[in-house]
Amino acid sequence: MSEYQKYYVPDQSKWPIIATFGLGTTLFGAATIMVDGGQGASTSSGWMIFTVGLLLMAYMIFGWFGSVVRESRAGLHSPQMDRSFRWGMSWFIFSEIMFFAAFFGALFYARVFAVPWLGGEGDRGSSNMLWEGFQATWPLINTPDPSLYPAPKGVIGPWGLPLINTILLVSSSFTITVAHHALKADKRKKLKLWLGATIILALVFVGLQAEEYMHAYQELNLTLQSGIYGSTFFMLTGFHGAHVILGTIMLTVMLIRISKGHFSADNHFGFEAAAWYWHFVDVVWLMLFVFVYVI
Amino acid sequence: MRVRAKRALALCGLALFPVMSMADWTMNMSPGVTQTSNDIYGLHMTILWICVVIGVVVFGVMFWSIFAHRKSRGHKPANFHENTTVEVLWTIIPLVILVAMAIPATVTLIDMYDTTEADVDIKITGYQWKWKYDYLDDEFGYFSSLSTPRDQINNRQTKGENYLLEVDNPLVVPVGQKVRLLMTANDVIHSWWVPEFGLKKDAIPGFINEAWIRVDTPGTYRGQCTELCGKDHGFMPIVVEAVPQAEYQTWIGEQRAAAEKEKELTQKEWTMAELMERGEKSYQSTCAACHQADGSGLPPSFPALRGSAIAVGDIAGHIDIVVNGKRGTAMQAFGEQLNEADIAAIITYERNAWGNNVGDMVTPKEIFDYKIQQQQ
Amino acid sequence: MSTVADAHTSEHSLEQNHDHHGPAKGWTRWLFTTNHKDIGTMYLIFSFTMFLLGGTMAMVIRAELFQPGLQIVQPEFFNQLTTMHGLIMVFGAVMPAFVGLANWMLPLMIGAPDMALPRMNNWSFWLLPCSFLILVSTLFMDGGGPNFGWTFYAPLSTTYGPPSTTYFIFALHIAGASSIMGAMNVIATILNMRAPGMTLMKMPLFVWTWLITAFLLLAVMPVLAGVLTMMLMDINFGTSFFDASGGGDPVLFQHIFWFFGHPEVYIMILPAFGAISHIVPAFSRKPLFGHASMVYATCAIALLSFLVWAHHMFTVGIPVAGQLFFMYATLLIAVPTGVKVFNWVATMFRGSMTFEAPMLFAIAFIILFTVGGFSGLMLAIAPADFQYHDTYFVVAHFHYVLVPGAIFGIFASAYFWLPKWTGYMYDETLAKTHFWLSFVGMNLAFFPMHFLGLAGMPRRIPDYALQFADFNMVSSIGAFLFGATQLLFLFIVVKCARGGGEPAAANPWDGAEGLEWTVPSPAPYHTFSTPPEVR
Ligand code: HEA
Ligand code: HEA
Numbered sequence A: 001m002s003e004y005q006k007y008y009v010p011d012q013s014k015w016p017i018i019a020t021f022g023l024g025t026t027l028f029g030a031a032t033i034m035v036d037g038g039q040g041a042s043t044s045s046g047w048m049i050f051t052v053g054l055l056l057m058a059y060m061i062f063g064w065f066g067s068v069v070r071e072s073r074a075g076l077h078s079p080q081m082d083r084s085f086r087w088g089m090s091w092f093i094f095s096e097i098m099f100f101a102a103f104f105g106a107l108f109y110a111r112v113f114a115v116p117w118l119g120g121e122g123d124r125g126s127s128n129m130l131w132e133g134f135q136a137t138w139p140l141i142n143t144p145d146p147s148l149y150p151a152p153k154g155v156i157g158p159w160g161l162p163l164i165n166t167i168l169l170v171s172s173s174f175t176i177t178v179a180h181h182a183l184k185a186d187k188r189k190k191l192k193l194w195l196g197a198t199i200i201l202a203l204v205f206v207g208l209q210a211e212e213y214m215h216a217y218q219e220l221n222l223t224l225q226s227g228i229y230g231s232t233f234f235m236l237t238g239f240h241g242a243h244v245i246l247g248t249i250m251l252t253v254m255l256i257r258i259s260k261g262h263f264s265a266d267n268h269f270g271f272e273a274a275a276w277y278w279h280f281v282d283v284v285w286l287m288l289f290v291f292v293y294v295i
Numbered sequence B: 001m002r003v004r005a006k007r008a009l010a011l012c013g014l015a016l017f018p019v020m021s022m023a024d025w026t027m028n029m030s031p032g033v034t035q036t037s038n039d040i041y042g043l044h045m046t047i048l049w050i051c052v053v054i055g056v057v058v059f060g061v062m063f064w065s066i067f068a069h070r071k072s073r074g075h076k077p078a079n080f081h082e083n084t085t086v087e088v089l090w091t092i093i094p095l096v097i098l099v100a101m102a103i104p105a106t107v108t109l110i111d112m113y114d115t116t117e118a119d120v121d122i123k124i125t126g127y128q129w130k131w132k133y134d135y136l137d138d139e140f141g142y143f144s145s146l147s148t149p150r151d152q153i154n155n156r157q158t159k160g161e162n163y164l165l166e167v168d169n170p171l172v173v174p175v176g177q178k179v180r181l182l183m184t185a186n187d188v189i190h191s192w193w194v195p196e197f198g199l200k201k202d203a204i205p206g207f208i209n210e211a212w213i214r215v216d217t218p219g220t221y222r223g224q225c226t227e228l229c230g231k232d233h234g235f236m237p238i239v240v241e242a243v244p245q246a247e248y249q250t251w252i253g254e255q256r257a258a259a260e261k262e263k264e265l266t267q268k269e270w271t272m273a274e275l276m277e278r279g280e281k282s283y284q285s286t287c288a289a290c291h292q293a294d295g296s297g298l299p300p301s302f303p304a305l306r307g308s309a310i311a312v313g314d315i316a317g318h319i320d321i322v323v324n325g326k327r328g329t330a331m332q333a334f335g336e337q338l339n340e341a342d343i344a345a346i347i348t349y350e351r352n353a354w355g356n357n358v359g360d361m362v363t364p365k366e367i368f369d370y371k372i373q374q375q376q
Numbered sequence C: 001m002s003t004v005a006d007a008h009t010s011e012h013s014l015e016q017n018h019d020h021h022g023p024a025k026g027w028t029r030w031l032f033t034t035n036h037k038d039i040g041t042m043y044l045i046f047s048f049t050m051f052l053l054g055g056t057m058a059m060v061i062r063a064e065l066f067q068p069g070l071q072i073v074q075p076e077f078f079n080q081l082t083t084m085h086g087l088i089m090v091f092g093a094v095m096p097a098f099v100g101l102a103n104w105m106l107p108l109m110i111g112a113p114d115m116a117l118p119r120m121n122n123w124s125f126w127l128l129p130c131s132f133l134i135l136v137s138t139l140f141m142d143g144g145g146p147n148f149g150w151t152f153y154a155p156l157s158t159t160y161g162p163p164s165t166t167y168f169i170f171a172l173h174i175a176g177a178s179s180i181m182g183a184m185n186v187i188a189t190i191l192n193m194r195a196p197g198m199t200l201m202k203m204p205l206f207v208w209t210w211l212i213t214a215f216l217l218l219a220v221m222p223v224l225a226g227v228l229t230m231m232l233m234d235i236n237f238g239t240s241f242f243d244a245s246g247g248g249d250p251v252l253f254q255h256i257f258w259f260f261g262h263p264e265v266y267i268m269i270l271p272a273f274g275a276i277s278h279i280v281p282a283f284s285r286k287p288l289f290g291h292a293s294m295v296y297a298t299c300a301i302a303l304l305s306f307l308v309w310a311h312h313m314f315t316v317g318i319p320v321a322g323q324l325f326f327m328y329a330t331l332l333i334a335v336p337t338g339v340k341v342f343n344w345v346a347t348m349f350r351g352s353m354t355f356e357a358p359m360l361f362a363i364a365f366i367i368l369f370t371v372g373g374f375s376g377l378m379l380a381i382a383p384a385d386f387q388y389h390d391t392y393f394v395v396a397h398f399h400y401v402l403v404p405g406a407i408f409g410i411f412a413s414a415y416f417w418l419p420k421w422t423g424y425m426y427d428e429t430l431a432k433t434h435f436w437l438s439f440v441g442m443n444l445a446f447f448p449m450h451f452l453g454l455a456g457m458p459r460r461i462p463d464y465a466l467q468f469a470d471f472n473m474v475s476s477i478g479a480f481l482f483g484a485t486q487l488l489f490l491f492i493v494v495k496c497a498r499g500g501g502e503p504a505a506a507n508p509w510d511g512a513e514g515l516e517w518t519v520p521s522p523a524p525y526h527t528f529s530t531p532p533e534v535r
């Protein structure tokens, strides 16, 4: 066990309770919007609740992170405190991996079990009795009941946009590492340059992904509603996209902090956390590329 | 000493007396009437006894310590901890017991999964809240739903012997033959269980699960749906009659003839009174579970039909919701479940009962035409 | 104002440094607090409130099942009660109680000044009342609250669920976020804040079991979030994860749910194992037999728990090879669990035992949890499970591992540590009465459920056939006795907290060991500002 340092225990803070109200209100509002929408209402009081919640959340995030940053700059964070942050962030990323695992699990299950069974293969193949004429294929270009879940006209091949996107994300993982080394060597200019490059790569990725979605919805009729293929496709890529956006925001905040002169060669956990997150997003994409697009 | 023992015995006997005098204090699984259920019973008893023996040994040591090594008796604590031999032993021994247990279980399980070479195929479909039995080899089928009167459930009438375990049309199977059951469901997951057959299998919408039974003794066997399936999950029993082969054949013949007869009902000319009478009966057995006997429903989950805009409105809309149901709600497509005569009768009844005095009527022919038209 | 462990910090200009001050004044103390003891207390109070709420629902269930026929509630509402009872007990009572104990005890046991991430700690707590406010409010919405069981199987909960299901989903999302953050905090605390000299293998068992529990939480709560999200999409955005018409499968839901659900049941028992491993040695006045093997057993249980989920699904028609795999894996769990039981018994053997309330609850825990474990083993035999599944035999099994398991474990811990928390001894006579009434009531309530299940009574039904009448009546009477007894517990704790007993010494128990007993009772608001040295 290493030597024990002074540990900063922040006193009374109003942020957690504001965060609670924020999150509760946001989600309550979201639920209200969905329930009203499901019942065919054209307007919903949920929007107002939702917006208030979001504003609270935004206020909270600025406030909370603001005070953590101030504490850090005031030198209150001992190396031990730093390790707490590191453990916290690592396990948070672990939990995110498990979240994606659930969706990958759904994808494997559908491909390997459910769809073949419905098509008459395997242990529960007699299920095909209920879906006359349905044949198992993957990607699923027909569904057991097309009147409810119209099948897509086609799917997105891996070697076009997805390949470009893969290259973009892999390079961004590379650029962020270069930036990190620059930070450690205290080369601020180089740091800003490479971090900026990472952000640009990220933005292009998001743009191309949006392009791909538009193509899927408008030309291929590949939607959330087009059966299990569409469901897994959009949920996996969609959640990944959301994480990319979140990661990009983190990186942007880092860039702003760096231009304000924050971080030093040996104290820059905020930056590292964002970088870790970015690598995680990248790895998830590689999995996606292989399992969703290629095979 | 001996007197004491006798007295203790007598006391035990007295304590046990009420238990023995009431037949209903059933405490154990029944061995059942199929080979499978007997195998399961065997497994159950074996593992039960294994657990009892382990329990006696472990708790024996514990109670001995509690008794002998208490501070109030002045016992001084020892200070030992850790002992590799003991620790290895109490890892290995349970492991061996478990392996011994797993072997017969594996054999039984594999046998249960073997649905090949069946003599009779029956498809079982779970609905909210009734069962449908389709005899695939003979091309007929029927619904089976709870026949216990609502008054018994609501304590307005004394409860019968087979309270909640009785149905209008039981499933009939031949004795001594391997019957393959194909289970599925129409809406949510149900589960078909008859304890005496040792068979419980989930009925899953969109998929078919296979299972089989071979009943050795004729008789009536009762079970229940065992997967939570909504409001009346507790009210969808299963009754199976196992009959000798000859009797089974006669029964099949009757059913096929009756199925033929049903078709003629559509062609018959119906009067309003006939429709209302048939309609009331069918309504009570099919629709009342949700919309209630007096049409008041259970809003907001189940709308009232008394004064409902649909039930007193345009007749086409009324036919549509009954025949096609409404997807995503408990309101099923009854077009597939009921014959034209029943649908016509029910609609007529709904439009004219409980003060819904619309005055019009629908004939089975009209329903027939409506269905034909829909198929195009 | 901040508290810095080192009294000589001076360089920071932001806030002033008042060392070792007490709690803030007024109600904002509780809203804004970052103190692990305050947060622990709030968790425990919240948990007990939820226990009363969930228990009250159980009382209504038992009252309805007192006799055949429908008397008090309609089936529609009965299903909501069952569902809410399960959800509230699992997510509202047991899990928060253990987090509360962790908050109070982990820093004391490892010699840390507080939890590693104190502000997030506060957030984890306050998310819970928020979550349960939403959850309980669904009962008052159009169409009622969740009525599909605490396992919320699709498609009953998706296509056929009430409109309030969307609120239910978000409520559980919030509870999940709370658990994940709580677990991150626990893990960071244990891995990073131990006093110098406390190596991993020297760590007390409650700390160890919580470390493993936190790992389980981090691994499976996100999976729950995932399955909830799929439900949300199926309900509101037209996906078909659980609908065969689009190529999905309702059974997929069950696989993902139980991948979360089975580790979840160990989340509800491992911390209790840890606490019992402190209490038994303390009152046997003899060191725990096999500290290391306890640690390995805990790890083994946690790892195995990821491989057994489908034992809840033996009847859904998984292929026979899968069936066998899950049967074998499930049986294996008995081995490490057995090691634990044997260790406790060996600890008592040749000790010098006394039987204060914590010890009574601990002994009952060992016996009755084992009984529940045995019925679990019977359930694990796949062919036999065809008869047991979804009957009251299962209800008996899990109440035996949860009530005399998790709940008795919590009671034992509460009595064990109350002197440390409040500075006073609880009323021993009342506590023993609480134990004996609970013991009798609980067995009367849940033992007959084995018979009911074996005789063929399905679970989740509001009404039953006549042959089940007698045992149901016995069970209801037991449940009322057990329920009423818990008010006594409330009384004992309130009395103790208000100073109604003897002042407690720093270590009120003869045989108790550990850092937590080196600080005065009640534990000061801030402890271990300078870390203790562990040999
Ligand atoms: C704290 C919670 C908890 C714990 C610890 C356990 C522990 C175990 N459970 Fe249980 N279980 C639940 C909570 C829990 N369970 C719940 C809530 C459900 C129902 C969910 C629902 O459907 O709503 C359930 C359901 C459930 C099922 C599904 C039943 C069904 O729906 O058909 C099964 C099947 O295998 C099972 C098995 C086991 C086993 C093998 C253990 C083992 O871990 C037990 C191990 C312990 C022992 C065996 C005793 C001590 C050991 C010895 C003394 C050693 C020697 C012994 C031998 C070698 C025999 N459980
Ligand atoms: C940790 C978890 C936990 C705990 C502690 C309990 C505690 C109790 N549970 Fe249950 N239970 C579950 C978890 C738990 N349960 C789960 C997961 C299910 C499955 C749900 C599902 O099927 O989806 C279930 C299901 C379940 C059923 C089956 C319902 C059904 O299938 O329809 C029953 C039936 O008797 C039951 C009873 C009880 C009783 C009597 C208690 C008692 O121990 C409760 C005692 C506590 C109190 C009573 C509160 C304190 C006292 C007061 C508030 C004063 C008022 C008192 C009186 C009026 C007497 N529970």
Ligand code: CUA
Residues within 6 Å of the ligand: B126, B127, B129, B189, B190, B191, B225, B226, B227, B228, B229, B230, B232, B233, B234, B236
């Ligand atoms: Cu059908 Cu329960």
Ligand SMILES: [Cu+2]
Residues within 6 Å of the ligand: C261, C262, C265, C308, C309, C311, C312
């Ligand atoms: Cu389990």
